[in-house]
Amino acid sequence: MSDILLTAYPGSILGPIAKLLGMLMDWIYSGISNITGGRVESVVLSIVIITIIIYMCLLPLTIKQQKFSKLSQKMQPEMQAIQAKYKNKKDQASMMAMQEETQLLYQKYGISPMGSCVQMLIQMPILFALYRVFYNIPAYLSGVKGSFTGLVDSIQQTSGYQDTLVSLMEKYNVVTSSGLNASNVASKLADASGDTLSNYIIDILYKLPSKGWDALLDGKFFDGIQSAVEKTHDALLHFNYFLGLNISDTPWYIIKSNFTDKPDKWLLFVILALLIPVLSYLTQMINIKLMPQATNGNDQMASQMKMMNLMMPLMSLFFCFTVPVGLGIYWICSALVRGIQQFFVNRHIENLDLEAVMAKNEEKAKNKRKKMGLSEDYIKKAAQIKTKSIDSKANVSASADTEEKLAKAAEYKANAKAGSLASKANMVKEFNERNSRK
Numbered sequence: 001m002s003d004i005l006l007t008a009y010p011g012s013i014l015g016p017i018a019k020l021l022g023m024l025m026d027w028i029y030s031g032i033s034n035i036t037g038g039r040v041e042s043v044v045l046s047i048v049i050i051t052i053i054i055y056m057c058l059l060p061l062t063i064k065q066q067k068f069s070k071l072s073q074k075m076q077p078e079m080q081a082i083q084a085k086y087k088n089k090k091d092q093a094s095m096m097a098m099q100e101e102t103q104l105l106y107q108k109y110g111i112s113p114m115g116s117c118v119q120m121l122i123q124m125p126i127l128f129a130l131y132r133v134f135y136n137i138p139a140y141l142s143g144v145k146g147s148f149t150g151l152v153d154s155i156q157q158t159s160g161y162q163d164t165l166v167s168l169m170e171k172y173n174v175v176t177s178s179g180l181n182a183s184n185v186a187s188k189l190a191d192a193s194g195d196t197l198s199n200y201i202i203d204i205l206y207k208l209p210s211k212g213w214d215a216l217l218d219g220k221f222f223d224g225i226q227s228a229v230e231k232t233h234d235a236l237l238h239f240n241y242f243l244g245l246n247i248s249d250t251p252w253y254i255i256k257s258n259f260t261d262k263p264d265k266w267l268l269f270v271i272l273a274l275l276i277p278v279l280s281y282l283t284q285m286i287n288i289k290l291m292p293q294a295t296n297g298n299d300q301m302a303s304q305m306k307m308m309n310l311m312m313p314l315m316s317l318f319f320c321f322t323v324p325v326g327l328g329i330y331w332i333c334s335a336l337v338r339g340i341q342q343f344f345v346n347r348h349i350e351n352l353d354l355e356a357v358m359a360k361n362e363e364k365a366k367n368k369r370k371k372m373g374l375s376e377d378y379i380k381k382a383a384q385i386k387t388k389s390i391d392s393k394a395n396v397s398a399s400a401d402t403e404e405k406l407a408k409a410a411e412y413k414a415n416a417k418a419g420s421l422a423s424k425a426n427m428v429k430e431f432n433e434r435n436s437r438k
Helices: 002-007 014-035 043-057 059-085 092-109 115-135 142-156 161-172 185-191 194-207 210-217 226-239 251-261 266-290 299-322 325-350 354-371 376-414 421-437
Strands: none
Touching (some): 014 043, 014 115, 014 142, 043 059, 043 115, 059 325, 092 354, 115 325, 142 194, 142 226, 161 185, 161 210, 185 194, 251 266, 251 299, 251 325, 266 299
8 A cells, every 4th residue: 555655645744644534535445346346436436435424523523613603602692791891901900800700601601712723623634635635546546546557557668658748748738636747747757766657657647638538549649558548548437437527627628628529519518517516506505504603793703704605605616617526526525415414413503402501511610620629619709809809909099099189289289379369279278277276
């Protein structure tokens, strides 16, 4: 299996995850082939099955995330009350008291400010790594790679094959997942040898569009290897086609190429090619409709979410025209699986007794504080002390302001100009003080 992974995605984070997912998908592909006696070898079916498995494994995180969202919505009024209570109070005692009350509120509802982010951090690398596997199938599926081995050996035995491969890539603008393109393929092939060179050639052949394979079948690039080309192409038709479409082609390429090469079947291929982006758009829209929407009263956030919900399906529609059909099928399948999951998760959340969940979370918080040696009486006294310290601080600041104002008034009176009301008041004051001493 190790030689298969030479053209796999080399990233330090997603690479190892993609390797594990690739091993799982290879096991699924081989299992289907063994069960059916080799009659069914389908990359599309393997994509569908592994997508379902991955999303089923992520289901507990999905439920937890939705529960977090529901409890957050229920918590908002209390959170806003705490924020209003300490509004415009910037002293350290107030800020500490607000922080403690907020923490107790989170404990009451059993959620964490970073809870949703943590769940996303777990899910996203898995889904991105799965994308890398689908983008470079031969690097991970030994059965698919094995179908190219005979043709690769025949190509390497022809004279000037590297120059021919360069011409092939330039003619059909091939770009591989291992980084080969028309501008660097000559130097990459010249520097490579052994398994690395073989893997480069497999990458080129797998990314070759249908018109490229038609040219190879017609003998326009290589002479004397027609039997190897036909054998590999027959295998490709078996495992890499879905509804007559090569899953390595993009829908846009299928529409353009069939318009010029197969005008009699052009309409059929246009309908089939358009199905991929249209289904991707529709499944994304259904998925968004099923997602619970935030209702925290923030109009700006609500408008941003509305715009995002509008743009995401449109982006999916656009991207599915420009990426291989196989990736479009993955997006459709993942949206369908998420939609079905979301339907049942919504029903589960709706039937959830939030009061019971909160009571359970409060009990957990009490037990946690007990283990830390903090009794409930201590928490209450600490809260009272904090409140008193806030009030006393406010009184001290108020008395300080009063004394400052009195001092300024006395200074003004002492320096009053002759004939002014202040000077006359000083004379009356002195007269009264002299009479009181007699």
